[in-house]
Amino acid sequence: MDHTNIAPEQRPQHNGAPPAPARRAHRYERPKVAVDTVLFVVDGGRLKTYLVQLKSGPLRGKWAFPGGLVRVGEMLDDAARRQLLSTTGLECAYLEQLFTFGDPSRDPRAHVVSVAYMALISDPARVAVPSHKYAAGGWYEVPGQLPPLAYDHALIADYALSRLKAKLAYTNIAAFVLPKSFTFKELEDLYAAILGRSLDRRNFRRRIAAMGLLKKLPVKRYGPHRPAGLYSFRKQTLQVVQML
């Protein structure tokens, strides 16, 4: 996230005072709205997320998720997509709002309310072209050591991962990270990578079958061992299975 265009006179006063009424500011002064997006990809059985390194400002050198200010007239989702595209060159297959972080001190420069998003891309062309707006950009394995994060992005990272884990259980969200067709083993490895633990193959197949979201394709993938049946998701839009 890089909140450019923040006028210096709009900095909030964070002088250690208790929750001040914060009304000494100009009458029309208001918090700004940003979006920050946690972009996930599964690469080689590892779950990874994209971070950019800030080039300037008090947080120079710290890392952050792609994001930026929302424009007037712009949908929040569109802002997230726009920032993602301009920062990484990637168009996400899935985008979901997570939570809104509004602590006035989360950004030392100004009061910026940030709507956090989670995005998924189906692996193929993950050629993230580093934006010139940032010092660097790259994929980091998660859960794992991330570089020092700016703002409250460590919170956002935790939140995104837990949401992603939860959604695996009752949606076809995996459809957005996998290619059109895939083997059961690939699906299992995806779940294992995201959940951070291995799964029992038989029980996993039973569970997935019970969800009824898969379609068995009449082809197999041949390799040096027994061929694996190929599957695809029935729907390419998010499906939620009932589980009262």
Added chain:
Amino acid sequence: MDHTNIAPEQRPQHNGAPPAPARRAHRYERPKVAVDTVLFVVDGGRLKTYLVQLKSGPLRGKWAFPGGLVRVGEMLDDAARRQLLSTTGLECAYLEQLFTFGDPSRDPRAHVVSVAYMALISDPARVAVPSHKYAAGGWYEVPGQLPPLAYDHALIADYALSRLKAKLAYTNIAAFVLPKSFTFKELEDLYAAILGRSLDRRNFRRRIAAMGLLKKLPVKRYGPHRPAGLYSFRKQTLQVVQML
């Protein structure tokens, strides 16, 4: 929600054009941030929510959840509490962020991004003193016929109710709607009112007991019939029970 102090030149252009870049606005023009809170109470076995009627503006006469613009330097939660207090005179026992609605056309006057909250009060003094900022205010049963809602508040209402229902299943969120001590029947009626269906008494007791969030008090409530044992929640903060 009443977004006062919105300068007229800050209206977005909604002229039917496709998702326009929306950049003809002034460089420093940005969406505003508001909070809107769905306040729930259970009264006489009925779930109700508080609405205010707008006094002026293009949506005059429509009803809305209490809310308003966030100030610079203010936490989102604090903004929600402040609006709730100034609108109803009530302090909520529980407050939870739901979702952020950012459609630029949700408010015809300006682009206002609204962070929706759900709040609960433990019934006693629900003497909502109507604020002079609104034409009227009152409790409406939900689910049920609500008056015509402004903005996208019908969406928010649905979202809040479904979140509340879901949380009953795996948290002690009921603690914030009930008095300190209560009978099992009162708890059951609360669940029934919120879920909108009756529950089997024996199965309900089994489930609640399994959650392990209740404490049996050594007193009983005497009435015209068999006395009922009194219970209280062990913790008065939100507890989430594991259910993988």
Added chain:
DNA sequence: ATCCGGATGTGTCAACTTGACACAAAGGGT
């Protein structure tokens, strides 16, 4: 042609959970 290696694909059983269901107990009121 046969064998081997390694990944794919399948069934059972015990433990637990869920939903349906009926009757006894405890008071106050008459």
Added chain:
DNA sequence: ACCCTTTGTGTCAAGTTGACACATCCGGAT
């Protein structure tokens, strides 16, 4: 003493979950 109404409790069948082992299939090597 009896009645009325509400509270409080157990069982059983059906379904679900987690643990567990072995046969199948193909390519490649012998």
